[in-house]
Structures are given as C-alpha cells and as structure tokens.
Amino acid sequence: MCGIVGYTGARPAAPLLLEGLKRLEYRGYDSAGIALVEDGRIEVHKAPGRIAALERELGQNLPPGHTGIAHTRWATHGAPSTANAHPHTDCGGTLALIHNGIIENAGLLRTALIRRGHVFRSETDTEVLAHLIEEAHAKGGALVGAVAGALQQVEGTYGIAVVSTREPDTIVAARRGSPLLVAIGSGENFIASDASAVLAQTRSVVYLDDGEIAVVRPGDYRIVDLDTAEKEKAVSRVDWDLAKIERGGYAHFMLKEIMEQPESLRNTLRGRVLEEEGTSRLGGLNLSDEQLLQVNRIVFTACGTSWHSALIGEYMMEELARIPSEVEYASEFRYRNPIVDERTLVVGISQSGETADTLAALREAKRRGARTLGIVNVVGSTIAREVDGGIYLHAGPEIGVASTKAFTSQIVALALLTLTMGRVRALSILQGREVARALLRLPELVERILAKAADVERIAERVMRATNVLYLGRGYNFPVALEGALKLKEISYIHAEGYPAAEMKHGPIALIDDLMPVVFLAPRDAVYQKVVSNVEEVKARGGRVVAVVTEGDTGLARLADHQIEVPETLDLLTPVLTVLPLQLLAYYIAVRRGCDVDQPRNLAKSVTVE
Ligand code: G6P
Numbered sequence: 001m002c003g004i005v006g007y008t009g010a011r012p013a014a015p016l017l018l019e020g021l022k023r024l025e026y027r028g029y030d031s032a033g034i035a036l037v038e039d040g041r042i043e044v045h046k047a048p049g050r051i052a053a054l055e056r057e058l059g060q061n062l063p064p065g066h067t068g069i070a071h072t073r074w075a076t077h078g079a080p081s082t083a084n085a086h087p088h089t090d091c092g093g094t095l096a097l098i099h100n101g102i103i104e105n106a107g108l109l110r111t112a113l114i115r116r117g118h119v120f121r122s123e124t125d126t127e128v129l130a131h132l133i134e135e136a137h138a139k140g141g142a143l144v145g146a147v148a149g150a151l152q153q154v155e156g157t158y159g160i161a162v163v164s165t166r167e168p169d170t171i172v173a174a175r176r177g178s179p180l181l182v183a184i185g186s187g188e189n190f191i192a193s194d195a196s197a198v199l200a201q202t203r204s205v206v207y208l209d210d211g212e213i214a215v216v217r218p219g220d221y222r223i224v225d226l227d228t229a230e231k232e233k234a235v236s237r238v239d240w241d242l243a244k245i246e247r248g249g250y251a252h253f254m255l256k257e258i259m260e261q262p263e264s265l266r267n268t269l270r271g272r273v274l275e276e277e278g279t280s281r282l283g284g285l286n287l288s289d290e291q292l293l294q295v296n297r298i299v300f301t302a303c304g305t306s307w308h309s310a311l312i313g314e315y316m317m318e319e320l321a322r323i324p325s326e327v328e329y330a331s332e333f334r335y336r337n338p339i340v341d342e343r344t345l346v347v348g349i350s351q352s353g354e355t356a357d358t359l360a361a362l363r364e365a366k367r368r369g370a371r372t373l374g375i376v377n378v379v380g381s382t383i384a385r386e387v388d389g390g391i392y393l394h395a396g397p398e399i400g401v402a403s404t405k406a407f408t409s410q411i412v413a414l415a416l417l418t419l420t421m422g423r424v425r426a427l428s429i430l431q432g433r434e435v436a437r438a439l440l441r442l443p444e445l446v447e448r449i450l451a452k453a454a455d456v457e458r459i460a461e462r463v464m465r466a467t468n469v470l471y472l473g474r475g476y477n478f479p480v481a482l483e484g485a486l487k488l489k490e491i492s493y494i495h496a497e498g499y500p501a502a503e504m505k506h507g508p509i510a511l512i513d514d515l516m517p518v519v520f521l522a523p524r525d526a527v528y529q530k531v532v533s534n535v536e537e538v539k540a541r542g543g544r545v546v547a548v549v550t551e552g553d554t555g556l557a558r559l560a561d562h563q564i565e566v567p568e569t570l571d572l573l574t575p576v577l578t579v580l581p582l583q584l585l586a587y588y589i590a591v592r593r594g595c596d597v598d599q600p601r602n603l604a605k606s607v608t609v610e
Contacts, residue, residue, distance in 0.1 A: 009188020028074025036065030078123030090134030278432020286389035353381025473521030484582030
C-alpha cells in the first residue's frame with residue numbers, strides 16, 4: 001500500500017532511490033515519483049504507472065542531489081495520474097512530501113487551506129499535509145517542529161517523509177499506522193517502508209512506532225515524539241538474504257515462491273517439532289502451560305489468504321485441541337463490538353504483519369483484555385511487535401502479490417500451535433506423535449508434487465479460456481477451495497468462486513454447463529465419498545471436472561476430465577498439499593493469458609489502509 005524510501009548522504013541519491021522503489025513496487029504500482037534537493041531547490045519527477053515509466057521519464061541523465069525521497073503509489077484518493085502521483089509540494093515549492101496511508105479529515109483541512117490562499121494541484125488527501133507543513137514552517141523554526149505541528153491537525157494514518165530546501169540534507173519522517181523505518185549507513189542514512197528497499201545498502205534499522213518522528217541527516221538521526229521530545233530506540237539487525245528478494249532465474253516471484261515451499265516449510269518447522277513428546281516447542285508464545293489451559297475460546301482474525309489459513313486453524317483447533325474457535329474477517333471484527341475477555345486468545349494471522357485491519361483488530365482485542373498472538377512472516381513488523389506473543393513463519397520474503405508460500409507456512413504454524421494447545425489438554429501423546437511425524441514429512445511430499453508442475457501446466461492450457469471457474473472442497477479442503485479461487489481471480493482476472501462442495505446445490509449448480517470447469521479437492525479423507533457424490537452431481541449436468549486426488553486413487557478417474565495426484569497425509573495437513581496444484585494452475589493460466597503475475601491490477605501486497 002504505497003512504498004516510500006528516502007536517502008541522505010554523500011552519494012547521488014537518485015539511483016539509490018530508484019533501486020529502493022523497485023524493491024517496494026509490490027506495495028503499489030499505480031504511479032511513481034521522486035524529489036531531490038539540490039542547489040537550494042527541489043526537483044520533482046513523476047509518472048503514472050510502474051517505476052519503469054518513471055525511469056523512462058528521467059532518461060539517461062538522472063537528476064543530481066544527495067538528499068531525496070521517492071514513492072510508489074497504490075491509489076486511494078484520486079486517479080493514478082501524474083498530478084496525483086507523489087511527491088507533493090507546497091505552494092512555494094520549498095518542500096516535498098510522500099505519504100502512505102489515508103488522511104481522513106483531508107476534506108475539511110483542504111477547504112480551510114484553500115480559504116487561507118493555498119493552491120492545490122492534486123486530488124489527493126496527501127497534499128493537505130504539504131500545505132499544513134508549509135504554514136507551520138513559514139513561522140520559522142526547524143522542519144521537524146513544522147511536521148509535528150501539522151501532524152497534530154490530521155486524523156487517519158500515515159507514513160510520511162518530507163524534504164525542504166531550508167534544511168537541504170535533512171529528511172523528516174513520521175509514522176502513524178503505516179510502516180516506516182530508519183536504516184543506518186556509514187555517513188549516510190535512509191528511511192523506508194520496509195527493509196527490502198535498503199537491504200543492499202545496510203542491515204541496521206530502527207523501526208518507528210506510531211507517534212514517532214525521525215530526523216535523518218547524513219551523519220546522524222534522532223527520533224522524537226509529536227511534542228518533539230527525544231526518544232531512545234533500539235537498533236535491529238535485518239538478516240534476510242539479499243538473494244531471497246531477487247527472482248533468481250525464475251520468470252516470476254510467484255513461481256519462485258511456489259517452488260521454494262519445501263524449503264520455506266522446513267524453515268517454519270525447524271527446531272519446533274518434538275516428535276517423541278508429540279508436541280511442539282514455540283519459543284515466542286510467552287504463555288505458560290497454566291495460561292494455555294485458561295484459554296477457553298480462540299478467535300482467529302486475518303484478511304485475504306491469511307483468512308483462509310485461519311479457517312484451517314479453526315478446524316484443527318476444534319478437532320484436536322477441542323477449543324471452541326472461530327474466524328473473523330479483521331475488517332468486520334474491529335467494528336463489531338466483539339465479545340472477548342481475558343480467557344479469549346485472539347490470533348492474528350498476517351504474512352506482512354502490517355495489514356491495517358488485522359492490526360486494528362488485534363489492538364481492539366487487546367484493549368478488551370484478550371491475550372493476542374501473531375502468526376507473522378515479516379520479522380519486526382508492527383503486528384509482530386505489538387502482540388503478546390507469536391510464531392514467526394520464517395518463510396523468507398514473499399514478494400509476489402499473490403500469497404503462496406506464506407499460506408502453506410501458516411497452516412504448518414497453526415498445526416504446531418494446535419499441538420501445543422492440544423497436548424496440555426486431552427490430545428494424547430500418540431495422536432500428537434502422529435501429527436508431529438506427518439508435519440516433518442511434509443516438505444518431502446511438497447517436493448514430489450512440485451516436480452510434476454508440467455502436468456498442471458498442461459491442464460492450465462485446457463482451462464485458460466474459461467470465464468468462470470468453480471472450486472469445491474469439504475472439511476479441511478473447503479478453505480483450500482476458497483484459496484484456489486482467490487489465486488485464480490487475483491492474477492488471471494477469471495471470475496472464480498470457492499464453495500463448500502455440498503453447498504453447491506444451493507446456488508452455484510445453476511451456473512454449471514459444459515463451458516464451466518469445476519475444480520474439486522478430493523483427497524482420500526473423512527469426507528472423500530461425499531465429495532465423489534458431489535462430482536457425480538456436476539458431471540450429470542455436463543460440467544468439466546478437474547480433480548485433485550490422493551495418489552493411486554481410482555474412484556474419480558472415470559468422472560474427472562483431468563486428475564492431479566497428491567501424496568497421502570493426515571486429513572488436517574492435506575491443505576498444504578492440495579493447494580499446490582491450485583497455485584500452479586492459477587500461475588500457468590495467468591501467464592498464458594498474458595497477465596502481470598507478480599503485480600496484478602489494482603492489488604497490493606500489503607494493505608496498510610482500511
Ligand atoms: C493482500 C494481499 C494478499 C494477502 C492479504 C493479507 O490482499 O494481496 O495476498 O493475503 O493482503 O495480507 P497479510 O500480509 O495480512 O497476510
């Protein structure tokens with residue numbers, strides 16, 4: 001949801017800012033822009049579309065300047081035009097500003113500013129900030145004071161960075177609700193939405209918290225609050241491997257991330273499975289056995305793909321740990337006057353750890369006295385820092401906008417949590433061992449499926465012209481049907497729906513004809529026979545069936561037009577396997593349809609606005 005990066009130091013800023021922007025492009029790609037301070041003036045360049053368009057606009061001779069800020073936009077207020085692209089400037093062109101978030105009282109502030117003589121050049125909510133800072137700055141004093149004064153007038157969320165001709169080597173950055181960090185170099189410093197933008201330059205970062213402002217100059221930085229009182233902040237080290245945020249020979253990040261799943265799952269499992277004891281060791285939960293026993297209800301909350309893994313978590317937790325569980329869309333939960341108390345465990349699941357609704361839902365739960373856990377991939381992200389405890393996925397950076405490896409790691413993390421919760425209750429050591437062993441085998445089974453990607457590619461050829469696709473599954477594979485449909489619509493723009501297989505009779509069956517592919521998740525699990533009956537119902541109406549079945553299964557061969565086999569595992573872990581062909585199917589269909597797989601239209605990887 002918009003990426004921001006800034007640099008101040010001895011090197012020319014433009015190349016470093018463009019490199020940072022490319023790393024952040026997953027956060028939005030509606031327009032891009034850059035502002036550089038040089039010789040007492042600010043030079044701004046912007047272009048609608050991708051960063052490549054901005055590069056074309058800049059040409060060979062990059063603008064000079066050793067201090068600058070840059071932005072890649074995911075549009076909220078105003079179309080993705082050049083005028084609405086960031087950076088935005090004040091009336092006199094003495095300062096430039098970039099923003100990630102939404103200023104909720106922008107309308108009122110804008111009217112008041114226009115009345116006071118300010119001239120607006122864009123339709124964005126952001127531009128009010130540039131004019132508010134301009135007014136405060138005109139009264140004299142340092143830029144940081146002007147920024148703090150302006151921020152005290154706005155409602156909503158922001159991660160901002162500001163440069164001014166009056167303090168040519170300073171960047172002032174501030175955060176409320178949108179991620180931001182200061183990255184510390186030698187004689188140079190950066191600000192960025194996340195560490196991937198600066199990883200090639202430095203690994204020392206200071207994560208800003210809400211209500212903090214950073215004043216960053218080449219040789220130093222300081223963090224203050226909105227009253228400009230100094231704050232002490234710890235420096236963290238980012239240990240992500242740079243190669244992991246490169247495509248490494250794959251045509252797309254999405255394919256790379258699909259293929260990485262044996263490794264990402266090994267990393268999620270590493271050191272956490274206690275096979276003999278039939279349980280898991282989760283160092284970050286921060287819950288004693290006694291506290292685990294006090295939990296009498298679990299609420300999972302998440303968005304998008306993470307919400308689908310939450311559904312699987314609910315099924316696991318009720319089946320094995322016997323704890324009443326439910327799943328809430330974070331965006332609904334936070335505004336619903338939810339019932340939680342100190343015995344409720346609220347588990348937020350988020351790849352990025354920055355999704356605004358998930359973060360707000362967890363804050364609301366905490367405010368109401370619940371204990372909160374985060375199942376998060378990005379180390380040091382806001383959710384990871386704010387929850388009482390959690391499980392890191394350790395899946396490595398996920399760049400493709402469509403989530404893949406994070407999903408399978410989330411399921412595994414949920415299974416580990418279920419083991420811990422279950423074993424302090426009634427889950428027997430034998431059952432625990434069975435799950436532990438099955439978990440440890442998963443990476444190898446995943447490898448086996450991915451080795452047959454070419455089979456899925458052939459099926460993609462047959463499905464790619466469909467205009468609607470239905471995905472059906474039951475039990476643990478109902479959420480997989482939802483996820484398969486989401487993957488397809490996200491990246492190939494084919495309308496797809498996921499449904500509980502039996503529920504199909506209450507609506508979607510009316511859509512079925514010989515043009516409509518129906519993808520069935522039908523591993524040999526407790527509901528297999530029921531699913532076979534649902535396949536019969538579809539075939540009876542001429543539907544084309546793609547079935548994901550267990551290796552060696554012959555029951556569906558006569559009904560399915562295409563069959564994809566996955567190895568056998570415990571019912572609760574089948575989603576980790578059955579989702580793989582669906583990820584590949586969506587990928588190959590999107591590629592064949594010429595879609596931009598890693599950056600599908602209108603989407604963003606990290607949704608930091610509500
Ligand atoms: C966006 C992404 C999805 C993701 C969802 C939740 O919609 O495009 O891939 O599942 O946000 O993100 P999170 O980082 O909280 O898991």
